[in-house]
Amino acid sequence: MEGVDHLADERNKAEFNVDDMKIIWAGSRHAFDVSNRISRFVATDPVFEKSNRALMTRKELFKNTLKKSVYAWKIIKELRLSDEEGIKLRIFMDQPGFLDLHWGMFVPAIKGQGTEEQQQKWLSLANKMQIIGCYAQTELGHGSNVQGLETTATFDPKTDQFIMHSPTQTSSKWWPGGLGKVSTHAVVYARLITNGKDHGVHGFIVQLRSLDDHSPLPGITIGDIGMKFGNGAYNSMDNGFLMFNQFRIPRDQMLMRLSKVTREGKYIASDVPRQLVYGTMVSVRQTIVSKASDALARAVCIATRYSAVRRQFGSENGGIETQVIDYKTQQNRLFPLLASAYAFRFVGEWLKWLYTDVTQRLEASDFVTLPEAHACTAGLKSMTTSATSDGIEECRKLCGGHGYLWCSGLPELFAVYVPACTYEGDNVVLQLQVARFLMKTVSQLGSGKAPAGTTAYMGRAQHLLQCRSGVQKAEDWLNPSMVLEAFESRALRMAITCAKNLSKFENQEQGFSELLADLVEAAIAHCQLIVVSKFIAKIEGEIEGKGVKKQLKNLCYIYALHLLHKHLGDFLSTNSVTPEQASLASHQLRSLYSQVRPNAVALVDAFDYTDHYLGSVLGRYDGNVYPKLFEEALKDPLNDSVVPDGYHEYIRPLIKQNFPSAKL
Ligand SMILES: CCCCCCCC/C=C\CCCC(=O)SCCNC(=O)CCNC(=O)[C@H](O)C(C)(C)COP(=O)(O)OP(=O)(O)OC[C@H]1O[C@@H](n2cnc3c(N)ncnc32)[C@H](O)[C@@H]1OP(=O)(O)O
Numbered sequence: 001m002e003g004v005d006h007l008a009d010e011r012n013k014a015e016f017n018v019d020d021m022k023i024i025w026a027g028s029r030h031a032f033d034v035s036n037r038i039s040r041f042v043a044t045d046p047v048f049e050k051s052n053r054a055l056m057t058r059k060e061l062f063k064n065t066l067k068k069s070v071y072a073w074k075i076i077k078e079l080r081l082s083d084e085e086g087i088k089l090r091i092f093m094d095q096p097g098f099l100d101l102h103w104g105m106f107v108p109a110i111k112g113q114g115t116e117e118q119q120q121k122w123l124s125l126a127n128k129m130q131i132i133g134c135y136a137q138t139e140l141g142h143g144s145n146v147q148g149l150e151t152t153a154t155f156d157p158k159t160d161q162f163i164m165h166s167p168t169q170t171s172s173k174w175w176p177g178g179l180g181k182v183s184t185h186a187v188v189y190a191r192l193i194t195n196g197k198d199h200g201v202h203g204f205i206v207q208l209r210s211l212d213d214h215s216p217l218p219g220i221t222i223g224d225i226g227m228k229f230g231n232g233a234y235n236s237m238d239n240g241f242l243m244f245n246q247f248r249i250p251r252d253q254m255l256m257r258l259s260k261v262t263r264e265g266k267y268i269a270s271d272v273p274r275q276l277v278y279g280t281m282v283s284v285r286q287t288i289v290s291k292a293s294d295a296l297a298r299a300v301c302i303a304t305r306y307s308a309v310r311r312q313f314g315s316e317n318g319g320i321e322t323q324v325i326d327y328k329t330q331q332n333r334l335f336p337l338l339a340s341a342y343a344f345r346f347v348g349e350w351l352k353w354l355y356t357d358v359t360q361r362l363e364a365s366d367f368v369t370l371p372e373a374h375a376c377t378a379g380l381k382s383m384t385t386s387a388t389s390d391g392i393e394e395c396r397k398l399c400g401g402h403g404y405l406w407c408s409g410l411p412e413l414f415a416v417y418v419p420a421c422t423y424e425g426d427n428v429v430l431q432l433q434v435a436r437f438l439m440k441t442v443s444q445l446g447s448g449k450a451p452a453g454t455t456a457y458m459g460r461a462q463h464l465l466q467c468r469s470g471v472q473k474a475e476d477w478l479n480p481s482m483v484l485e486a487f488e489s490r491a492l493r494m495a496i497t498c499a500k501n502l503s504k505f506e507n508q509e510q511g512f513s514e515l516l517a518d519l520v521e522a523a524i525a526h527c528q529l530i531v532v533s534k535f536i537a538k539i540e541g542e543i544e545g546k547g548v549k550k551q552l553k554n555l556c557y558i559y560a561l562h563l564l565h566k567h568l569g570d571f572l573s574t575n576s577v578t579p580e581q582a583s584l585a586s587h588q589l590r591s592l593y594s595q596v597r598p599n600a601v602a603l604v605d606a607f608d609y610t611d612h613y614l615g616s617v618l619g620r621y622d623g624n625v626y627p628k629l630f631e632e633a634l635k636d637p638l639n640d641s642v643v644p645d646g647y648h649e650y651i652r653p654l655i656k657q658n659f660p661s662a663k664l
Pocket residue numbers: 087100101103104105135137138143144145146147177275276278279281282284287370371374422423424425426429430433436
């Protein structure tokens with residue numbers, strides 16, 4: 001029934017103030033106001049309609065993305081939206097496109113690696129979108145191994161230019177978003193060569209296309225790499241390839257904040273760490289963590305509302321059937337994902353703080369926290385995107401058969417989201433960076449250098465290696481220090497076991513290669529500890545709103561205890577908990593699920609997503625699922641006619657067995 005809230009009973013059960021939780025989720029009242037206003041603006045503007053995109057051809061989808069992107073930019077300019085509002089507009093537009101890479105990577109790369117002069121020149125053009133840029137690092141042959149890139153930028157002192165060249169097929173740039181059809185410029189990563197010497201990978205601003213007719217400049221071959229996973233989905237983006245044939249750019253287009261090439265061709269490295277050339281990736285990895293909470297929250301919102309609407313079995317004497325959300329199995333799969341969405345939100349907030357802090361320190365030439373910032377952004381990007389991709393797929397299954405329908409919103413969400421496990425660093429490769437950082441930290445224990453930040457717990461190694469968990473009853477698992485100690489001792493013991501096993505090898509690199517799988521496990525344990533500890537810090541801080549803190553506490557312990565359950569092998573093999581304590585944790589989890597159950601729908605309402613953004617018949621705010629599923633089905637082009645195209649050609653001859661005679 002139109003206009004009826006089918007989830008009203010669920011909403012009435014809530015034991016907390018949803019409006020207060022909305023502020024906590026958004027981060028502040030101001031952030032909530034911006035999100036709320038912009039999401040509703042996008043939802044009501046017909047240009048941002050997106051329900052039809054799965055049926056578009058690639059060309060139509062691409063053109064539709066151009067239309068939306070340019071319209072979004074027009075709105076940003078005409079309404080003089082702030083940066084924050086502009087970012088929200090792009091998020092709620094919900095269609096990957098060139099704007100993401102222009103604002104998300106091209107502009108930050110110039111800001112981070114360009115001199116002030118270069119910033120003045122290029123950012124004034126980029127900020128007005130008089131040039132459109134992308135981030136061209138990955139090549140056909142190398143993505144993870146950035147030091148293995150093959151594109152060269154050779155300095156020619158005669159002309160004061162760099163010659164950009166792709167010496168092999170594998171050196172073709174391959175994947176950059178926005179490159180294929182739109183970008184006029186790129187920050188290109190290439191090996192810098194001066195006087196015959198290779199100085200490794202550096203960034204260069206390169207014009208790719210004419211600003212008059214958009215044709216590729218002579219010496220440049222460029223195009224789109226082709227269809228990707230799923231219908232619609234990430235195919236709105238023109239990921240591209242690019243080859244240079246002795247293409248020349250002026251010397252001042254090398255990004256020279258970190259190192260320089262003089263007019264004479266002398267290479268001058270500054271005294272800052274060379275890894276700052278990877279700075280744009282660190283900044284984007286940080287934003288990807290917050291985006292993980294957003295994507296997971298969308299899937300969980302759909303699965304939770306639908307689980308409350310959907311009924312199966314359990315009817316007695318023809319009475320009403322059981323809501324599937326009341327099955328403990330459904331709760332055991334769904335509520336940890338709900339808790340994870342909140343957990344990633346809070347760790348994302350903390351990571352933003354860490355990133356801002358390291359950026360300020362770098363500006364003051366303090367590089368001490370750079371390794372920790374790299375390890376945290378890499379590890380948390382990896383952990384949260386893997387969990388989110390798996391979580392979206394789990395939400396699809398939680399919605400049964402209807403979850404597989406395009407109009408559930410879940411297939412497209414998965415298809416758009418899953419490459420996050422690969423882009424901005426393959427998730428395994430990134431965890432190995434964390435593992436290196438942990439092994440270094442362990443090797444320095446006892447050297448007088450106390451571990452700090454997220455590895456501070458390693459400074460209590462003596463205690464954490466010997467302690468036995470004090471949990472004696474199920475309620476002890478609601479004690480933050482007992483939960484933290486279990487996670488700390490597990491993470492530390494796994495790291496120390498890896499370090500001990502490494503020390504058995506004469507050659508450390510060979511040992512590292514042999515132990516890769518264990519090292520990744522240790523890195524994940526460390527990252528999970530970070531997320532748990534930041535969630536605990538959140539619930540121990542000041543939280544306003546009726547009943548809000550209680551709900552967050554429940555979610556925090558669900559998050560921690562479900563991880564304990566999932567990785568029980570780690571906890572038991574490191575003696576961080578006993579089998580009896582593990583079973584008390586399962587008992588406590590069941591009790592927490594019962595407490596979350598009446599609040600579940602309200603907890604997803606707190607995400608404040610519009611039906612437009614969710615894009616899901618199953619996740620509709622009003623829960624009016626069945627009539628809308630019919631409406632969607634009837635919109636399918638196959639239903640335009642009752643008798644389908646092809647009937648006379650194929651079906652009728654088959655039924656009548658009236659084929660033209662076959663020839664062999
Ligand atoms: C709302 C706006 C949002 C915008 C978001 C837009 C999203 C758009 C969607 C998609 C865009 C996708 C874009 C891309 O994918 S761009 C390409 C990304 N590519 C990668 O991520 C490559 C991954 N590889 C690497 O990062 C590195 O090569 C490496 C795996 C880290 C290894 O590097 P390298 O071989 O040089 O390093 P070593 O292992 O030898 O380590 C040397 C030391 O350096 C330290 N290190 C490495 N990286 C960093 C860093 N980034 N910062 C600081 N330090 C770093 C490393 O730990 C070693 O330290 P040590 O002390 O041990 O010597």
